[in-house]
Amino acid sequence: MSFDVNAIRREFPILSREVHGKPLVYLDSAATTQKPQAVIDALVEFYTECNSNVHRGAHFLSDEATRRYEAARDIVAGFINASQREELIWTSGTTESINIVAKGMAQQLKATDEVVVTELEHHANLVTWQQACLASGASLKVAPIDDNGALNIAAFEALINEHTAMVSMPHVSNALGTVNPIQQLIAYVRNKAPKALVMIDGAQGVAHSTVDVQALDCDFYAFSAHKLFGPTGIGALWGRYQVLENWPVWLTGGEMIATVSYQESTWGPLPNRLEAGTPNIAGAIGMAAGIQWLQQFDMADVQRHEQALMAKAVELGHAMPGLRLVGNAPEKVGVYSFVMDAGHPADIGFILDRQGIAIRTGDHCAQPLMARLNVPGTARASFSIYNTLDEVEQLFAGLRKAQEMLA
Numbered sequence: 001m002s003f004d005v006n007a008i009r010r011e012f013p014i015l016s017r018e019v020h021g022k023p024l025v026y027l028d029s030a031a032t033t034q035k036p037q038a039v040i041d042a043l044v045e046f047y048t049e050c051n052s053n054v055h056r057g058a059h060f061l062s063d064e065a066t067r068r069y070e071a072a073r074d075i076v077a078g079f080i081n082a083s084q085r086e087e088l089i090w091t092s093g094t095t096e097s098i099n100i101v102a103k104g105m106a107q108q109l110k111a112t113d114e115v116v117v118t119e120l121e122h123h124a125n126l127v128t129w130q131q132a133c134l135a136s137g138a139s140l141k142v143a144p145i146d147d148n149g150a151l152n153i154a155a156f157e158a159l160i161n162e163h164t165a166m167v168s169m170p171h172v173s174n175a176l177g178t179v180n181p182i183q184q185l186i187a188y189v190r191n192k193a194p195k196a197l198v199m200i201d202g203a204q205g206v207a208h209s210t211v212d213v214q215a216l217d218c219d220f221y222a223f224s225a226h227k228l229f230g231p232t233g234i235g236a237l238w239g240r241y242q243v244l245e246n247w248p249v250w251l252t253g254g255e256m257i258a259t260v261s262y263q264e265s266t267w268g269p270l271p272n273r274l275e276a277g278t279p280n281i282a283g284a285i286g287m288a289a290g291i292q293w294l295q296q297f298d299m300a301d302v303q304r305h306e307q308a309l310m311a312k313a314v315e316l317g318h319a320m321p322g323l324r325l326v327g328n329a330p331e332k333v334g335v336y337s338f339v340m341d342a343g344h345p346a347d348i349g350f351i352l353d354r355q356g357i358a359i360r361t362g363d364h365c366a367q368p369l370m371a372r373l374n375v376p377g378t379a380r381a382s383f384s385i386y387n388t389l390d391e392v393e394q395l396f397a398g399l400r401k402a403q404e405m406l407a
Contacts, residue, residue: 003301009386011036011293022356025391030174030204030335030382031360032226035290039230042289046282054281055255069281072288073271079291080221081212082238086270089237089244090279094203095124097222097237098168100274101199102128104248105166109136113165118143118151119372120173120180123365125201129168138165145372149176149327157188164193171205175364175380176327177310177335179209186217197243203227207384208306208333210299219243225283230290234283237274244270251276294385302385306334309383309392316396322403326378334383337364340399343406345379351402357395 009015012034017024026034046068052061054069077088091097109115115129115138133140143156151169160167167189172179186198199220205211206223213221220243224235239247249256249267253276258266267273294302313336317323322341340348349361360380363370370377381395 003297003305005305005386005388009388011038012386013037013040015386019356019358020354025355025357025394027381027383027387027391027395028358028360029207029384029387030177030227030364030380032232033207033229033384034386035231036229036293038293039286039289043231043282043286046285051282053278065281068285069279072284075288075291076236076284077238079211079295080206080223080238081214083214084241087238087241087244089239089271089274090284091222091235091237092233092280093224093226093235094201094222095128097220097235098124098128098199098201100237100247100250101168101220101222101239102132103250105197106132106135107248109133109138109165111137112163113138114141114159114161114163115139116141116143116156116159116164116167116169118156118169118180119145119369120149120151120170120176120178121366121369122170122174122201122203123367124203125168125170126368129166139163143169145178145369147373148329149173149178149373150329150331151178151180151185153181153185156185157192160189160192160196162193164189164196166197166199167193168199168201170201170203171211172208172333173327173335173366173369174204175335175366175369175378176329176337177204177332177382178327178329179205179331179333181331182218183216190217204333204335207294208303213238225287225290228287228290229293230287231283234280234287236287241270244274247274249273249276253277297385305385306383309387309389310334310336312389312392313381313383313395316392320396320399323399326373326375334387335380336382337378337380339375339378340403342403345377347406348379348399348402351405352395352398355394355398355401357398359395 050064052065054066077085141159144152197219202223221238226232256276258268326337345361362377
């Protein structure tokens with residue numbers, strides 16, 4: 001499909017509303033993307049036509065719900081080029097996906113082992129490994145960034161050795177938009193520490209690039225639907241089959257078992273063994289709908305559009321005294337994180353909100369990163385497929401007004 005941002009915007013009902021009497025300018029897609037009508041329709045259709053539990057009903061509605069639910073798994077698995085559908089585990093989102101891996105890894109780590117993360121981490125990919133190391137006695141190693149917010153590749157490589165058991169890193173920084181060269185980094189880990197496992201936090205990566213887990217050669221890739229035009233409360237963990245098939249279970253209960261007695265239980269095959277309980281059926285269907293909606297566009301067109309928005313923001317920011325871009329790595333997605341001399345990010349966010357402009361303020365669930373950059377937090381505008389150059393102009397008009405009000 002040809003790329004027409006105005007036509008795209010018409011597919012998002014929420015973008016036509018007003019906030020505080022002003023047209024909504026939504027610049028917070030790194031927190032969550034808005035939902036196209038196709039996703040809303042998929043959710044409504046499930047609940048109005050085939051709402052039922054899956055896998056266990058002896059009736060038409062259950063069969064239809066199961067068919068749609070498992071078809072959604074095929075769509076999501078295909079989206080990241082999984083080698084087989086059983087490698088795609090439904091979760092509540094990226095945080096649960098990382099926890100499944102970290103909790104299982106904690107049972108395998110030894111005191112001599114090392115886990116490597118980076119200074120770019122969201123808390124979901126830091127606290128989990130911190131706790132796994134505390135529980136096991138393993139050491140947590142942190143690869144530093146430079147002052148532009150780019151990973152220090154040489155320092156990262158220096159941390160990889162025969163003691164490295166796990167490397168877990170973000171595809172894209174949620175706070176700064178930095179894109180890590182993950183394929184290059186994974187290849188280095190494979191060569192230097194061939195027994196180590198590699199996990200990628202892909203929450204911010206999947207909406208901005210084409211992801212091929214087989215080409216990446218990672219062991220795990222975690223992502224969420226709500227950053228991908230789908231509903232909240234649903235996400236996925238992809239794992240290499242040979243790794244996942246014997247991975248320690250985290251949740252136990254219905255559906256994930258093979259046999260149960262009062263003395264013992266045995267676990268079922270993948271993906272069931274890691275999917276205890278009634279799943280988020282509608283969420284899975286909605287996630288697939290969001291992916292199918294995105295797939296109608298050429299990702300290169302999406303990337304060019306977002307880069308044009310980012311370039312405009314950088315241009316306007318450079319021309320604005322008292323504003324400083326935080327994070328200026330050579331490879332970035334459309335995340336514009338900044339501070340202003342005029343006031344605290346929270347005050348800036350409040351003033352923009354009164355003008356109908358939605359941004360994020362605070363530490364972005366990355367307190368150690370903010371400490372490294374010597375800022376208490378930032379204001380963050382994040383761009384997506386439905387944003388326009390005019391909205392970037394409105395953002396900076398709003399920031400000039402904020403400067404005047406806070407002077």
